[in-house]
Amino acid sequence: MPDNGRDGTRNEVSGSAANVVQGRDIGTVNIGVAPPPSAVPRQVPPPPRGFVDRQGPLARIGDLVDAVVAGQDRPGVVALRGMPGVGKSAFVRTVAARFGDRFVDGSLHVDFGPLRHRGGVAVGEVAGTMLRSLGVADQWIPPDLVGRADLCRTMTAEMNLLVVFDGVTQDAQVLPLLPASGRSLVVAASHLALPELIQDGAVEMKLAALDPTDAVALLSEMCPDGRIAAEPDHAAELAQLCGHLPLALRVAGGWLSTRPTWTVQRLLEEFDDTDPFDGLTGGAAINTMFDLAYDDLTDVGKQVYRMAGLLVGSHLHLEVVAALCDLPVKQVRRALDHLSQASLIEERPDRTYELHRLVQAHALRRSLEEDTEGDRTAALRRALRWWLARAVAADVAATGTQRLRVTDPAQLIGDVPVPAMSAKQALDWLENEHANLLGLMRACAEHGWHEPVWQLFEGLYAYYDNRQPLAAWSEAGELAVTAAHLSGNAAAEARARCQMARALQKRDEYAAAHRQLDVARTLAAELDDDERMFASTLDFTGNVHFAQGQYEQALDCFRRALTINEKLGRPRGIALQSWLAGRTLVELGRIDEALSLLASARRFIEHSDGRSLLPRIELTTAAALHAAGRTDEAEDAARSSLEQARELKLTAGEADACVLLARMARDRGDSAAEQQLLHRAEQAYATMGSPRAARIHARRQAGQ
Template sequence: MGAGDTSNEVSGSAVQVVQAGSIGSVTFAAPQLPPDVVPFLAPAAPHPFVNRDGQVEDVDDLVPASADLGRPVVVVVRGMPGVGKSGLLTHVAARLQRKFEDGVLYAAFGPDGETPSGALERFLVALRVPEGQVPSSLAGRRDLYRSLTTRSRILVVLDDVTEAAQVEALLPNSAAAMVLVAGNTALEDLHADGAAQISLDPLAPDDALDLLRRLCSAQRVNAEPDAATELVRLCGRLPLAIRVIGARLGIRPSRTLATAVDELRDADPGNLLTRVAAVFDAVYSDLAEPVRQVYRALGVLVTRDFSVEVLAAALDAPVTRVRAHVDQLCAANLLEERFDGHYSMHRLVRRHALHRAAAETSRGDRVEMLRRAVRWWCLGAAAADIAATGRKRLRVADPGLYLGDHNPEMFASTALAWFDREHANIEAAMRAAAEHGWHDLVWQLFEFTFPYYEARKPLAAWIDAGRLAVESAALDEHIAAEARCRCLLAKGLQELGHYDDAGEHLAAARELADDDRLRASTYDFSGNLALRTGRYEAALDWFTEALRINQMLGLPRGTALQTLFVGRALTRLQRHDDAATALRTAMELAQIAGEPVVQAKALISVADLYTQTGDRAAAEVALTAAADLAAGIDNTAMLADVALLRARAAHACGDAAAATRYRDEAIAAFERMGSPLAACLLADEAINADTDGASSST
């Protein structure tokens, strides 16, 4: 298969594999989550788990009984890296699961981990908030999270915490809840607010020996008691190091413990981390060279977690072969497999892998591995972008560089689920690409990932990635890419309410745009910003000019959308007759273009117009047609919008009974997408809101 050749391998209806000969394969799996599932997001507890009975009992004693409003019980577990904080938290989470019937949530922070906003987004989705209804701002997410967790019995596990603010943002609004925190520092601010503190020290000598017995057999430990005692001492009695050395001995039954001791004795006796690295060195030396090569590649990857496919792409090796080597690294306790099929490694293990890569792999080979990995994310993002938004959307980046003429056959929800898994890795890949001067890959990744940013609205990540992409496009001297990235960045800034900054980027984009279609897109984004900020005459001017260009270029979808936006601007200007004409035209154009989503949006805008003019009967006719279209394309979110507009119209007319009936319809639609409680909150908020509903088309 050539560099541009792609293909599909479909297994059932839920999984698709997109392959590109020069890059590798990317698997897309549809999200499958039963509607009534109770979330349990914590990783599996380590096995075997040895005596931390005192600390476990301390946590048990703090489990709350109250179901009142108020601050949850917060328990902070602190200790040095590798001492077993994460293991204790996941063990306790599994042990206490039945006491917290509303679920167990989990987030990991640290240098390469999540942000509070990103964690809140995942928590809200786990609590059944429809993904499209997750608020875009940190404050909005926090407020909805607190509303959803009122008086709930929920356990929140926060690992690798570095500052108290990360915890404060994720506290449930319930005295019946509990928050377990692991960090390397004391987090004094939490202690001042009443958090319980548990210090975790290295295992006691007997407990360290017990863990070793369970890993490599009691018979061997009892046969060499002095060597066993010295071995766990050289491991610093740290569970991480003992697990790694124990796994090594477990798969080599003929090797004596004394031999293992001799291998570790050369390490600096005064530096515990050096002794731990010596443990990893010993295990590494036993690996076959192909497995060592995979381990070294893990040090090159810039991400917190990874799939086997991206690792195979980095190594330019078959996925099946790499998977077998990854299984061996898991057996050696150097890797952990996560519930979502990705793998992760402890920070100390990652540092060791990086050192081994630096010592044994040339810089050129390391750079090439990283570049292949970044191109793998480009392949996945391009495929997900096409699946989510089709090929008609304006793009400066060419998906054909990765996909050829192939159109991935998957639902948009499947594409977004892939972005959900990979977005943090994509951001890390963008940063690494920028550092290496691969500026074309940076702006391509940003543009391909835009459907995720627009759907999920992770604003901090969106804006950080956008600024990086704008800079890279400028350094790449790609004028069209810079203009496009400035528009996409401006959209994120607009969502955040940074209107002046957004306006500056759009002004620069208009100056840069060097072809008609791109110029029309900058006018579209400019009109959207003007509409959002109440400058309706300016919005009308921008949309009118964008419409003219789309008509000139003969673009049916763009013409329908811009006509719709013209109608929305005219509605806000209270030029109702002109607005009605524009919106009817938009509906006809959308029907001719075969764009039912645009047609339904136009109908909803018509209904909004009639609601403003007091013609409730005409509004109802338009909403009925919109509902029929939405049902035909199985668009539950649009059905919810129709019900909300009906409720808002009834509420404005003082018809309380009808407002309640339509509110209940909206709630039912939201419930089909997720949480019943979230449905009520979102419906009430939307009924009382006055929004323009405009969105960018390109």
């Protein structure tokens, strides 16, 4: 077995996704296109059809909203508890719909249900998603949970914000993410008690099953043609058999609405109590209700329902379900519409679908009863092919075609239709699908399908390196390294170890990163005619040394990688390694050598697809010239960097160039120019949601 390279643990909550199947200096800034100013987030989905009652809890929420909007010392927090199927999600969505407009800074929504895996959730990843929703650009999001939680509190300190956490199972999922403002309200919904949250001042609310009158009213909302009112006694009995639980009542009412000739009494005659449903109150009746709704589906509808039950994730794409079923998309869309009408599946505003966990459990049970293991395996392989093709296409859209990859992307995409995407759209897609993709990696590993595990990891690398969900990145890396080793693919194993080492570097686990890279270099050195892979292992190794401040070792790695790229005649690789080596020489104070390499990098980048490197090269050149006392030349290089960054719309590059130019203006005693440049830098950082904007503002106010 391979060495997974872990030499310790971090104070993080690990695991980050759903199951599928049960720099140091100005020259190292990661420059990227800043997003446009974001709209006020309104993330909580709309409430479902036919929401009834809950007037008491809603009135208590209303009182809390009045208090937090008026302002208080700390945020308002509600710990909402209720059994599965009792309507917690519908309640919190109704809260947002009713009171959301009183929170001028918007509403955030996190559903922990799809993120659970083996008892843990990557809270740091959730914090990163929240920060992006608040307008913080990727390059300013700290890599660890502590840093992200601190930044969340900083960003929310003055906000009037509603935050909804659904599917909570641990206090630790919520406590680090509480906003700092006393004008914000948090609602955390769970089927468990949350004692630490309550001890910290949260108001506990218990959501019980509906009372009999409201349960019948919900049946009437779902079947509004008068039959419920015409049979009040039978309707009350039906509501009781459903445990007065909104989920089961919706299914019962929805089922009746699609069978207009049935009476409520006839439906009751279909019930029996021979099949308990996980000990849930009213479980036998609920399970029978799901069976009745299932039996009423067409053959295609039944197949779609069973296949959807194989996947436990945050959402389902129409195309994935079609791939699972091996059916045309139009036919599957019609079946999903019927499932939605029967309240067995919910269509989301983004045109994806989700199943309540109780419904998913029922669908999986029917698949286990009716489909063979071979049927389920073939279905999962078809879904895997779709997800892998889309992930690889997104990776190419995000990073281009020239990046080193073990498998040709065209081979993996094949004839799967993939949309055109910008780099940002591609990264957003990978983030939205990350829960499903990581869950798919786990499922493939459990099935012994080794090759797609490391292929999915390679497809996710652009997302991991840009948005850095470190706990998930590390878990995925371990899966990929093991899978590549077991598949006997030395190139894939070397690549997976390099990419996992990057995650370990970001966690400051340098010894573990070096262990991964030691094995990667050995594997790469043994590959026939693949010097590019060996050069890549040197690149990753050099970056770990640089992060440790071991500049001589880093320089040796970058120079060796440069020699290989020169031999292979790869302009982008030559430019990149020349810049990395030049940046390192600046740290070593060897300015003349640095300037020579940076000039070489500039020449070679003009003959490659790496124009985004130019501002970094120029900025590092400016810093080197400034350190050498060549003031005029340094200012020219910094202004060149600024112009190039502006041309490429690299907002971070513009901001960094303005900061260096402001330092130069201060050195020559031009305070007016310094203030003007700092103001431009502050505006640019603010556009990206960077905390550096506040520091620049304080510096300007102090007149430093």
